[in-house]
Amino acid sequence: MAVKQDHGGSARIHENLRDEKTQELRGRSVTLGLCLRGCRPLSQLAELPEMHQMMRQTCRDYATKELAPIAAMLDKNHTYPTKQVQELGAMGVMAIEVPEELGGAGMDYLAYSLAMEEISRGCASTGVVVSVNNSLYIGPILKFGNEEQKKQWITPFTTGEKVGCFALSEPGNGSDAGAASTLAHQDGDEWVLNGTKAWITNSWDASATVVFATTDKSLKHKGISAFLVPMPHPGLSLGKKEDKLGIRASSTGNIILDDCRIPLRNLLGSRGAGFKIAMQTLDSGRIGIASQALGIAQASLDCAADYAHKRTAFGAPIGKMQAIQFKLADMALAIESARLLTWKAALLRDAKKPFTMAAAMAKLSASEAATFSAHQIQSNLCFALDHMGNLKSIQILGGMGFVTDMPAERHYRDARITEIYEGTSEIQRLVIANQILKEYQP
Amino acid sequence: MSGRVLVGVKRVIDYAVKIRVKPDHSGVVTEGVKHSMNPFCEIAVEEAVKMKEKKLIKEVVVVSCGPQQVQETIRTALAMGADRGIHVEVLAKDYESLGPLQVSKIMAALAKKEEAQLVILGKQAIDGDCNQTGQMTAALLDWSQGTFASEVTLEGGQVKVVREIDGGLETIKINTPAVITADLRLNTPRYATLPNIMKAKKKKIANVKPVDLGVELTSKLEVLRVDEPPQRQAGVKVETVDDLVGKLKEAGRI
Numbered sequence: 001m002a003v004k005q006d007h008g009g010s011a012r013i014h015e016n017l018r019d020e021k022t023q024e025l026r027g028r029s030v031t032l033g034l035c036l037r038g039c040r041p042l043s044q045l046a047e048l049p050e051m052h053q054m055m056r057q058t059c060r061d062y063a064t065k066e067l068a069p070i071a072a073m074l075d076k077n078h079t080y081p082t083k084q085v086q087e088l089g090a091m092g093v094m095a096i097e098v099p100e101e102l103g104g105a106g107m108d109y110l111a112y113s114l115a116m117e118e119i120s121r122g123c124a125s126t127g128v129v130v131s132v133n134n135s136l137y138i139g140p141i142l143k144f145g146n147e148e149q150k151k152q153w154i155t156p157f158t159t160g161e162k163v164g165c166f167a168l169s170e171p172g173n174g175s176d177a178g179a180a181s182t183l184a185h186q187d188g189d190e191w192v193l194n195g196t197k198a199w200i201t202n203s204w205d206a207s208a209t210v211v212f213a214t215t216d217k218s219l220k221h222k223g224i225s226a227f228l229v230p231m232p233h234p235g236l237s238l239g240k241k242e243d244k245l246g247i248r249a250s251s252t253g254n255i256i257l258d259d260c261r262i263p264l265r266n267l268l269g270s271r272g273a274g275f276k277i278a279m280q281t282l283d284s285g286r287i288g289i290a291s292q293a294l295g296i297a298q299a300s301l302d303c304a305a306d307y308a309h310k311r312t313a314f315g316a317p318i319g320k321m322q323a324i325q326f327k328l329a330d331m332a333l334a335i336e337s338a339r340l341l342t343w344k345a346a347l348l349r350d351a352k353k354p355f356t357m358a359a360a361m362a363k364l365s366a367s368e369a370a371t372f373s374a375h376q377i378q379s380n381l382c383f384a385l386d387h388m389g390n391l392k393s394i395q396i397l398g399g400m401g402f403v404t405d406m407p408a409e410r411h412y413r414d415a416r417i418t419e420i421y422e423g424t425s426e427i428q429r430l431v432i433a434n435q436i437l438k439e440y441q442p
Numbered sequence: 443m444s445g446r447v448l449v450g451v452k453r454v455i456d457y458a459v460k461i462r463v464k465p466d467h468s469g470v471v472t473e474g475v476k477h478s479m480n481p482f483c484e485i486a487v488e489e490a491v492k493m494k495e496k497k498l499i500k501e502v503v504v505v506s507c508g509p510q511q512v513q514e515t516i517r518t519a520l521a522m523g524a525d526r527g528i529h530v531e532v533l534a535k536d537y538e539s540l541g542p543l544q545v546s547k548i549m550a551a552l553a554k555k556e557e558a559q560l561v562i563l564g565k566q567a568i569d570g571d572c573n574q575t576g577q578m579t580a581a582l583l584d585w586s587q588g589t590f591a592s593e594v595t596l597e598g599g600q601v602k603v604v605r606e607i608d609g610g611l612e613t614i615k616i617n618t619p620a621v622i623t624a625d626l627r628l629n630t631p632r633y634a635t636l637p638n639i640m641k642a643k644k645k646k647i648a649n650v651k652p653v654d655l656g657v658e659l660t661s662k663l664e665v666l667r668v669d670e671p672p673q674r675q676a677g678v679k680v681e682t683v684d685d686l687v688g689k690l691k692e693a694g695r696i
Contacts, residue, residue: 092636
């Protein structure tokens with residue numbers, strides 16, 4: 001980061017940064033010094049490499065056999081899938097991007113996206129547990145942590161035995177992340193944290209958290225820092241487990257910090273870098289959530305298409321009727337479009353190219369595809385009258401889509417959160433617009 | 443003892459797929475249809491990998507016969523923990539007529555070449571359902587066989603095999619080298635882990651042609667026609683036992 005100093009050098013530094021920014025915006029590589037891995041050909045969007053296909057298949061097999069059969073029960077009882085998370089850990093799914101020497105699978109973000117989609121197709125709650133651990137907890141430590149921190153805070157979290165969480169949001173600010181009111185001050189050889197974090201996924205099941213707190217209020221968002229806090233820990237307590245509409249098997253709740261003391265070495269990255277760490281982490285996290293949304297959307301399509309073959313009305317399977325066919329087509333289109341955007345974002349990230357806009361587009365389109373598809377699966381003897389082509393999915397199953405006997409209603413509930421967390425759809429639109437306006441800056 | 447186990451795997455149409463007969467009744471539709479490893483072959487691979495993990499054997503070599511696509515199946519076995527693979531290249535047109543006799547000749551030749559201590563196969567493939575390859579391979583090699591295995595224990599130069607038979611379970615002790623065929627309850631195959639999928643990339647798959655093994659592929663069998671099973675007819679409900687007897691007599695069943 002350029003430091004304000006009064007000598008000729010600073011002008012050059014600012015100039016270089018501006019240049020970097022311009023290049024970044026034009027989609028080219030950042031900084032000449034960086035040696036880029038070759039960007040894989042776009043043909044990968046058309047056919048995945050063999051390793052990725054195998055990995056996708058193994059995740060799909062696991063989700064079909066071990067997650068889908070229990071998803072309804074996990075949802076109904078709000079049960080955290082302890083055994084499944086451990087099994088996924090043993091498969092390497094809880095730490096996909098982490099290098100092998102730290103205990104991870106050593107794969108790329110495209111593999112992560114594929115894994116997330118397949119896992120979420122089986123159970124969306126398990127999907128979010130996997131996503132938070134991979135992208136939001138391990139992600140920032142892998143990118144900004146020192147070697148000691150990586151060994152201490154990543155390796156034990158690769159096996160599925162322990163999961164982590166990400167504490168950014170507060171009761172007073174979600175989208176407005178720069179307004180963090182949780183404070184951290186130094187007291188001798190310790191940091192002392194005070195404040196409340198809200199809506200923290202995995203909070204009740206986590207063994208550690210990345211917490212964002214203000215270290216220098218006067219610097220506004222440049223005065224936020226990131227900290228690693230073990231759980232449980234003196235001074236850290238949990239608020240009640242939220243009773244949610246969807247993704248019920250994952251825990252969500254407040255984290256309350258009251259004179260919570262941690263060693264100085266628990267600072268993640270440099271002081272004041274917290275906001276940057278959070279934003280970059282969320283960029284990657286969006287690819288994970290987009291993939292989760294794709295899984296939910298795909299599960300809805302699976303449900304709808306299957307039902308369209310089996311359910312008869314007016315003497316024929318309803319799949320023969322154009323209104324139903326149009327709905328299925330619209331669902332499949334929305335899903336495939338979102339999937340390609342998600343893969344592109346992952347491929348850009350893997351090639352170390354700027355991917356902020358792609359990730360925002362992926363998350364926005366995938367979450368909207370999920371709610372759209374889930375909505376289509378219900379109702380139906382009135383399909384002939386349904387000329388208001390809005391949210392379609394729940395419209396295909398009819399009353400069957402409304403009761404808990406079929407997974408359709410759970411997909412509807414699980415889909416909704418994907419438009420909210422890790423950046424609301426409104427925020428995604430702002431991110432995209434921001435990038436576009438910069439590109440077109442006269 | 444070489445400590446080497448040879449495992450045969452077959453690429454078949456996935457068990458969950460609905461099979462469709464080709465319009466010309468010459469076979470079933472395989473084009474564009476999802477394929478995967480035969481479930482009994484998965485169990486065979488799992489058993490071999492477990493033996494290696496227990497340090498009872500040293501190397502697991504996995505073999506598959508067929509066209510280019512079978513390499514996917516070999517790689518899946520490598521991702522489960524097999525050490526190396528052998529792809530016996532069989533051209534697509536020959537593959538259609540490839541049956542248990544030719545495959546067992548190939549397996550026997552490879553077992554000798556690789557100096558295998560054990561050959562483990564699935565008891566049968568879910569497409570052909572022949573249940574012959576294991577038995578024929580043992581006969582060609584003049585080796586002992588333990589088929590329909592639900593439990594396999596290596597004991598020195600012998601193998602104790604618990605077999606699933608009609609009457610229940612039969613325990614036999616056979617000498618090595620031997621051929622074992624895996625039955626359903628032998629084990630639960632593992633999911634390929636992501637790190638192992640990555641490692642599988644580096645493992646070797648050797649290419650071999652049947653002619654190099656001295657095996658001739660022409661089949662003595664010819665498939666005349668393939669048909670779907672007859673549609674299940676609705677049953678008839680009767681009121682009394684007499685009615686039932688009457689109906690059965692009418693149908694010529696008694």
